[in-house]
């Protein structure tokens with residue numbers, strides 16, 4: 001497995017978990033975008049980055065992309081479900097149970113960001129990133145591949 005596979009794999013897990021977020025919000029009138037929760041996520045990321053010895057601004061930049069990727073999935077699924085009512089979710093997951101899972105994935109992403117700090121500055125990073133993307137995207141449909149592409153462009157610093 002390549003050196004960036006764990007990092008891109010965790011970003012892919014976050015993108016896939018966003019399906020549950022989309023289902024939690026579907027039919028409730030809750031907007032996909034929740035700026036207050038985004039700010040909480042980013043504040044938590046910055047604080048944890050400092051503890052881990054990561055540049056908090058860099059960590060926040062990476063997580064702004066994770067958030068955009070999640071909203072891309074949610075918007076894509078809501079559009080799909082509007083057009084294909086037979087594929088709408090039949091159960092509504094509890095957002096309050098999904099967000100702690102997003103937080104756990106966020107922690108995993110921060111730890112692997114720290115573990116790959118030197119590697120991500122090196123000349124080999126773009127090649128490793130493409131290879132990790134290919135491995136993770138293999139199992140994803142087009143929407144989730146697009147979202148994963150949105151999630152990882154700032155990984156090589």
Ligand SMILES: C=C(O[C@@H]1C=C(C(=O)O)C=C[C@H]1O)C(=O)O
Nearest residue numbers: 021032033034037038041067070
């Ligand atoms: C994932 C959610 O949807 C959006 C994306 C967020 C994220 O990726 O962390 C946070 C808030 C929302 O703007 C959510 O509401 O939890």
